[in-house]
Amino acid sequence: MVPPAAGADHDPAETVRADVSTGPPGRKEHRIRISEPLLGVEEETAVLAVLRSGRLTSGPRVEEFEQAFAAAHGFAHAVAVSSGTTALVTALRAHGIGPGDEVITTPLTFGATLNALLEVGAATRFADIDDDFLLDPAAVAAAITPRTRAIMPVHLYGLPADMPEITRLAERHGLTVIADAAQAHGALVAGQSVAAASTATFSMYGSKNITCGEGGVVTTPDARIADRLRLIRNHGMRNRYEHLMAGSNYRLTEMQAAIGSVQLGRLPEINRRRAAHAARLTTGLEGVPGLITPRQPADRLHVWHQYTVRLTDDARAGRDEVIEALDQAGVEARVFYPRLAFDHDCYRDHPRIARGDTPRAELISRQVLSLPVHPRLTDTDLDRVIDAVRRTLVSPGPEPHPKP
Template identity: 50%
Template sequence: MALAHAGSRPVPISTVRLDEAVEASVLEVLRSGHLAQGAKVAEFEQRFAELSGVEHAIAVSNGSTALTAALLGLGVGPGDEVVTSPFTFIATVNAVLATGAKVRFADISARDFALDPASAADQVGERATVLMPVHLFGQTADMDPLTELAREHGLHLVEDAAQAHGARYRTRAAGSFGVGCFSFYATKNLTTGEGGMITTSDDVLADRLRVLRNQGMRARYEYEMVGHNYRMTDLAAAVGLPQLAGYTQQVERRRRHAARLTERLSGLPGLRTPEVLPGRQHVWHQYTVLLEGEAAMDRDGLAAALAEQNIGSGIYYPHLASDYACYRDHPLVQVAETPVAREVAAHCLSLPVHAALDDDDVERVADAVSAALS
């Protein structure tokens, strides 16, 4: 197959396409005159709880507030420590710092890009109260040993599942092991533009979170706690709800694209393709490869070569959270040596895998990568 020319139709790293069902759902809310949190949010919560295999889903304004609210709802605050990954979007870290707790970084596994249980165990000290794995790129962390680690030390388990809607570990969905925190940012597998969700099967915690997100009110002007405005609007829920009906099909397209990329790219010198680990169901938010020593070019070179062919790519993430001075020098950030995370951050590149691609797009991506690295 001939390589695409620079003037060819772009193949972006992500595409947002919403259908007529979403338009009708939004129009229904606009015509109702009720734009704030209401019936659409409640329905979205119920449907998302079913997807995640939990009793409760609490909709909030975005994924960052989901993390912050979950921690606050669990009573996390000054003097507490949260063990998490340095290889993540910075919202993970910001949420912990917003509570006044301390961040302790553990290393990751290069196989799933998620928290390594043995390294996490090394970072659990006397003040640790929360273990926060990050389910990165659409695959869960290794939850059996992480769940056991949390149980052994009496830790709350908070899952940063922003990229893992519907991902599964053995028989359970992401967000069902402890308290799950999801994002519906514009480029996520499920999107509301901005939005988030907290999942739990703890009745007491769910009630507390619903009051917390509503300025601490159970009923109007009846304040039970210091709260925040973390509410989702009915307009946002109206965008997300119709997508749930076709979400299984969307994920299957992503899986088909990922399988084809792996088939085409496996064996290229210096290119490590992502794995679907045993017992896990990947939802392929990103298809992330690693460029290793024998590769014909580094990841920046490959990104540039793809750009010349009008093919998008993304570096998620180019640096560890602890590499930025505002975090490295922060009194509530405990920096540790995380060599695997550092190696991954230096060599990772994500290729297009989203559901809006067609088969020709996937072949173009594979052709361009193969030509650059052969």
């Protein structure tokens, strides 16, 4: 049976190990999942400390987490919120983006990007992507209209978009940049943290490079925007019962913040492991006909939230066949994302969604396939992934793969 080819940002099953038969009778090997968080005793201890303190929300752990997150990403301000989606909504509201405004973004993204824009009342215009899966600055330039207020690049799969060019474009047209960095913890562009000169939003969902189950963070260099972010997440209050603006309850709990602080300490090692695993996969999959492996541009640091290949028309098997074959071998592969953001019944005729001309995104969405790259993989696991892909796509029969 082919696993559901859906965006798995909200699939609780993706972090569970199970045993499956993948070899001779009587032999069992664990199933290799697409995502498994790296958690340990430190996270357990941190949660217990919060429970024993009796203070479960809006306390010192949240403040500590925010300070640590800002420091780790080179930002002046970090504001913790309840999810990656509310991080997007809060950032848009803090910048005053709403009805009558238009935001340009990518169609190859999880639905949260589009949902956040619709929630604040903004219109969405989609621009095409480049072969790196990310917004093409030239396509963004062509999509700008007199109503455009902001550009929302998405740092997909852990690879940052071309922020220098997007920032220059935004400055020329007087536009705001809000980066969806949900999958890009620790990623760099030209040696700087993603969107260092703009507002950025991160997710702490269970499948991300670091997690606290659910949660999000908005980072910004602007103290005025940071103040608005804190007001919006807390019912518009700076002090209890002092409402300065209309707000919402987007607060992060003390337990989530305690887990997040421990995870931040693990981030360098997690990203190092992911990069090493990505390098091993790329070496092992070189030369497979019809398979394009991902690359890291020289000026950007990829943090490998997903290892995403492309299956072209020259491939020996189609995408569903590859997923089925890997499933039989005990390897989980997923499609992030099988449809473009606007290509769902609920969005197709929406009056605030302009599809635009996005032929590269349409092609690439039919080709992408993500393979396991998470930090809990062993060399043996990675060899199993490589062998399963090569057995499916290399003809005739299995072929020894090169060792890194």
